[in-house]
Structures are given as structure tokens and as C-alpha cells.
Amino acid sequence: MFVELVKGAALLLALCFLHGANMRLWRRHPRVGKAFSGLIFGGICIVGMLSPLTISPGVIIDARSVVLCMAGLFGGTTVALIAGVLSAGWRLWLGGAGALVGVLSITTCVAAGLAYRYARHRWRLGVGIWPLLVFGLLLHLAVVGLFQALPAEVAARINETVAVPYLMIFPVATALLGVLLRDVEQRQATDLALAGSAARLRAITQAIPDALVVLDAQGRCMELFSRDDGVHAAGAPQRVGQRMHDMLPFGEAQRLVQLLQDTLASGTPHKLEYTVYTPSGIRYFEGRVQSLGTQVNGQAAVLFLARDITERWQAQQALHESELRFRSLLLGIPSVSVQGYRADGTTTYWNKASEELYGYTEQEALGKNLLELIIPEPMHEAVATHVAHMFSSGEPIPAGELRLKRKDGSPVDVFSSHAYVNVPGQEPEMFCIDIDISRRKAAEEEARRLALYDTLTQLPNRRLLTDRLEQVMAASSRSGQIAATLFVDLDHFKALNDSRGHAVGDLLLREVALRLRACVREQDTVARLGGDEFIVLLQSLGQDPAEATSKARTVGESMLAALRAPYELGGQPYHCEASIGVSLVSGHSQTVDEVLRQADNAMYQAKTMGRNRLHVYLADAG
Numbered sequence: 001m002f003v004e005l006v007k008g009a010a011l012l013l014a015l016c017f018l019h020g021a022n023m024r025l026w027r028r029h030p031r032v033g034k035a036f037s038g039l040i041f042g043g044i045c046i047v048g049m050l051s052p053l054t055i056s057p058g059v060i061i062d063a064r065s066v067v068l069c070m071a072g073l074f075g076g077t078t079v080a081l082i083a084g085v086l087s088a089g090w091r092l093w094l095g096g097a098g099a100l101v102g103v104l105s106i107t108t109c110v111a112a113g114l115a116y117r118y119a120r121h122r123w124r125l126g127v128g129i130w131p132l133l134v135f136g137l138l139l140h141l142a143v144v145g146l147f148q149a150l151p152a153e154v155a156a157r158i159n160e161t162v163a164v165p166y167l168m169i170f171p172v173a174t175a176l177l178g179v180l181l182r183d184v185e186q187r188q189a190t191d192l193a194l195a196g197s198a199a200r201l202r203a204i205t206q207a208i209p210d211a212l213v214v215l216d217a218q219g220r221c222m223e224l225f226s227r228d229d230g231v232h233a234a235g236a237p238q239r240v241g242q243r244m245h246d247m248l249p250f251g252e253a254q255r256l257v258q259l260l261q262d263t264l265a266s267g268t269p270h271k272l273e274y275t276v277y278t279p280s281g282i283r284y285f286e287g288r289v290q291s292l293g294t295q296v297n298g299q300a301a302v303l304f305l306a307r308d309i310t311e312r313w314q315a316q317q318a319l320h321e322s323e324l325r326f327r328s329l330l331l332g333i334p335s336v337s338v339q340g341y342r343a344d345g346t347t348t349y350w351n352k353a354s355e356e357l358y359g360y361t362e363q364e365a366l367g368k369n370l371l372e373l374i375i376p377e378p379m380h381e382a383v384a385t386h387v388a389h390m391f392s393s394g395e396p397i398p399a400g401e402l403r404l405k406r407k408d409g410s411p412v413d414v415f416s417s418h419a420y421v422n423v424p425g426q427e428p429e430m431f432c433i434d435i436d437i438s439r440r441k442a443a444e445e446e447a448r449r450l451a452l453y454d455t456l457t458q459l460p461n462r463r464l465l466t467d468r469l470e471q472v473m474a475a476s477s478r479s480g481q482i483a484a485t486l487f488v489d490l491d492h493f494k495a496l497n498d499s500r501g502h503a504v505g506d507l508l509l510r511e512v513a514l515r516l517r518a519c520v521r522e523q524d525t526v527a528r529l530g531g532d533e534f535i536v537l538l539q540s541l542g543q544d545p546a547e548a549t550s551k552a553r554t555v556g557e558s559m560l561a562a563l564r565a566p567y568e569l570g571g572q573p574y575h576c577e578a579s580i581g582v583s584l585v586s587g588h589s590q591t592v593d594e595v596l597r598q599a600d601n602a603m604y605q606a607k608t609m610g611r612n613r614l615h616v617y618l619a620d621a622g
């Protein structure tokens, strides 16, 4: 019996070995592998049946139950069916009284193994030693139950002699074979996973442009994974065993070795940029060093990942050069102030024209905030909002005319355009391009002044007077307030011109302008029509015409008195008198021309009445 057991154990070990070798052999063709495994399992059963324990002629006991249930559990349907058919065929060929029970036990074992397999996958039933032992015991109890179908005396002999050892040995054998096959299965899974990882790593290293190198602490290449055409892979097989000093210039190699030693000491990844001289020219690399965290060939090792960044480096270089060109071009450009600012308003660029326009030198401006430099206080909030919007959306601030401030606080009119510059890898910047339009603004202002003011006296001229008169008439028609027009004409002015010259006449006209202005309120208008004719427009004289006339008369009389006061013209005394005609303005009942004509008529009346007096226009008098 012991010899039989040893023989059985040897068979089971042989089965494990053959099954494992077969599955490895047919790894790429698993179906063929399963078919062969079925043959192996079946073959082992047949070998077992060649030297069985013979109970009586035609009734044999062997280890096929153990083998077949494991074929079902670890081999699956194909393996179990092939093994089962082979065993059953052989058992039928042997024939005898136990043939049918033998085939039945074969079927039971195959079915039990497949059921266990199903339960394992479906309900995660374990395949540890204890579940296998319980399974083996239950299965062999069932087989002993099948033995009861043999002729009674044979069954009784089995029960008396073999049943107990059978139930003690075969479940244990089942569990042991199961454990061995589980190990085979796990090793296969591990091999498969390893092969998969290796294949993935190979595919990755072929697909990515980077080279992966495993280096020891001295920078010696232990393994190299790289595309066959990569710079680092040139002569790859010979590279293994070489030091970094054999592949890189001495200085670069030293830097790299230092870096990988730092990486090993700190455990944190490091990176550096380095150059490699190749027959096709210099190439730039970015190297990342990461500790492997495990020893290779008994040594601490790092993974070194080298990326060719030549194109990126060249693009950055070109960008840098073009930016330098652009900045130095704008630096000296005359009359166009260019300033650069970051999102928080910090000044990053300040050209010569900006120095001239705003009064800050480049050193003074750089690093300062836009708002504190040239933006007047009332504009701070609006400018900050526009700048924030520009940096968040990338949309430039619309160009336009702005009144900014110089270093000395004086205002400066500029036409300001804005550009948002966002260079990849750099902080975005806003560039302001300002052109000084102060002269144009001053010229516009002067033209406006010339169009509306008299150059000699600086009083409003006829055009501005007409505007004001229309405004006063509109206001009068709304409020009912009466206004008055006083037409002032100097008496015998021509004689002054003729006797003392035009220039002295001009002096008198200026002095008259000042005296008239001094006689009226801020809201009243004193205008010069031309020659020695002035118009005084008095507003808001009340709603009663008599009262308005009285007020106008009072102002007019004070003007006559003021004009009569002595003059000093070019060092000579002079006495001047004037005649004044008054017409009232009430609502929009008259036109501007009518009002002026009425005042003119009244003034003419004053002249004809002897000059140096005031006359009020009466509608009935025409």
C-alpha cells in the first residue's frame, strides 16, 4: 500500500510538472495547450489504471478520481472532458464488473471538479488547503457511495478493507494536488503578468521619444530602454556597463552623477538640462532622475529619463531673441511711449519715450505700480477694472484718448492703445503704447477759443454771445424770468484812434472790457461785437417788465459811471463816455437778431439824444 502511495505521489508530481510545462509551451495558443493538458491528465489516469489496487477481478481502485476532479477545477471544461473521455474509454476497455461504476465515478469526479471551478469563479470559493480537503472528502465519500452499486460481496470487501484508508488518503491527495496545481496556476499568472509588463514597457519605450536608463550610484548604465533610433540608444548593447562619462562630456557627466547621488540621498526626484554632441550637431536634453526604491544587482539604483528638448529649446531661444529684438527696438523709438505691466500693475518695461513723456526714469518706473505712476486718482478704479478684464479675458482695452499725469503731477493728454501679450511659459503682460497729443489738444482748444472769443479783449464774440442769448431766451421761456440786452457803444472813439493811434485805441477797448465785466454778476455775459461795440446780457431780472427795466437801467447807469472814470492810456490821461441802448428779453417771442437790433436802435436813440446816456427800447417806438 505504501509503495502504491509513493507511486501515486510521483504520478501527481509528474502531472503538475507536465501540466505547467505544457501551459508555458503553449502560452500563445491556450486552446492547444488545454487540449494537451487534457491528454496529460487523461494519460496520467490511464497510467494509474495500469497498476491499480485490484479488489476483485474487474474491480480496481486508483487515483483517477483525484486527477480528474483537479482537471475540472484547474483545467476547465476542455481539459476535464478530454481527460474524462480518455479515462472512461480506457476503463471501459479494461472491462470487468467494476467498469460501469468506474465510468460513473469518472463522470462524478469531472462534474464535481467543474462545479468547484464554477463556484470558485462565481462565488469566489477558495482553493486553499482546507476547502480542497473538504471537497476531496465529500467527493470521495460520493465515490465510496458509488462503490455500493457493485455486487454486494465486492462492496462489502471494499467497505471492510479499503474504504477507510481510501477516505483518509485520497482527500489529502486531492488537497495536495490542488495546492500544487494552484501554485502552477499562480506562477503562470505571474509569468503572464510579467510578460505583459515587459511587453508594455517595450512598447512604451519604443513609442516615447525619451530614453529610460537604469543607473547605479556611480552613473554606470545597468539597463537601457530606448527607441532604437534614439541618441542614447546608439550602440545600446555596448552602453550597458558604460559610465555616464563614456557617453557625455566630462562636465555634464559630473553634474549628472552628482544629481543621481543627491537623488539617492534625498529620495526625491531631481532634474537637469544637459547637452549631447552628436554627428548631426548639438542636442539639448532634459534629464529626470528618480530613485528606483529597489536594488539592482545588489546596488542602489536610479531611473534616469532623458528627453530630447532640442526643438523646444530652439523655439524658446528664437522667442527670447525675438522678444529681445522687439524690446530693444521699442526702447529707443522716439515719440512713442511704450510701457509693459504685469496683471497686478507692476511695471516691467519703460522705454525712453516714456521717460520723456511722463518724467520718470526707467529705474524709477520699473517695479512700481501703474496706478501710482501715471493714473490720476479719479481714474484708479476704472483702470484697475479694465486691466483685470484684459488679463482674465485676453481682450485688449479699446484704444482712446486719456488724460494721464506726469511725475510732477501735471496732466498729459495721450492717445493710448493696449496690447495683451501672452507668451507660453512666461507671465502675461499688458503693453501700453501712448502717443502725446497735448499739442493737438492745445491747438484744438486754441481754435475753439479763437472761434468763440475776441482776441483783443478775451471777451466772448458775436458767435458765443448768440449761443448764450439763445440759452437765456430758452431759460426765460421756461422760468418766466426776464433778461436784458445792453448795447454799449463808445462815444467818439474814432477820434481817439485818429489822434493817438490804433494801439492806444486798443488799450482803451481792453480797459473798457475790464470795467464792464466788473459791473456785472458771474452769470451775466459781456461780449464784444466788434469795433467799439459791446453787448452786456443780464439774466434773471425778475418776472415783472417794469422791475426788470429798472434793474437793467441801474446796471447800465453804473456802467456809464464806470466808463466815465479817468483812464491812463500810454502814459496820457483820457476821458471816455459811452451810449447804451437797452432791450428786454422775455421768452422766445423775439429772435436773437431782433433783440440785438432793438438794443442797437435804443443805443442809436441815446446817441441822437446827446450821447453819454442810456435809453430803453420801447416796442411801440419801433
Ligand SMILES: Nc1nc2c(ncn2[C@@H]2O[C@H](COP(=O)(O)OP(=O)(O)OP(=O)(O)O)[C@@H](O)[C@H]2O)c(=O)[nH]1
Binding pocket: 456, 489, 490, 491, 492, 493, 494, 495, 497, 501, 502, 503, 504, 505, 506, 509, 530, 531, 532, 607
Ligand atoms: N483801435 C481800434 N479801433 C478799432 C477797432 N475796430 C474798429 N475800430 C475803429 O473804431 C472806430 C469806430 O468808430 P465809430 O463808432 O463809427 O465812430 P465814433 O467815433 O465812435 O462815433 P460815435 O459812435 O458816433 O460816437 C473806427 O475808427 C474803427 O476804425 C479795433 O479793433 N481797434
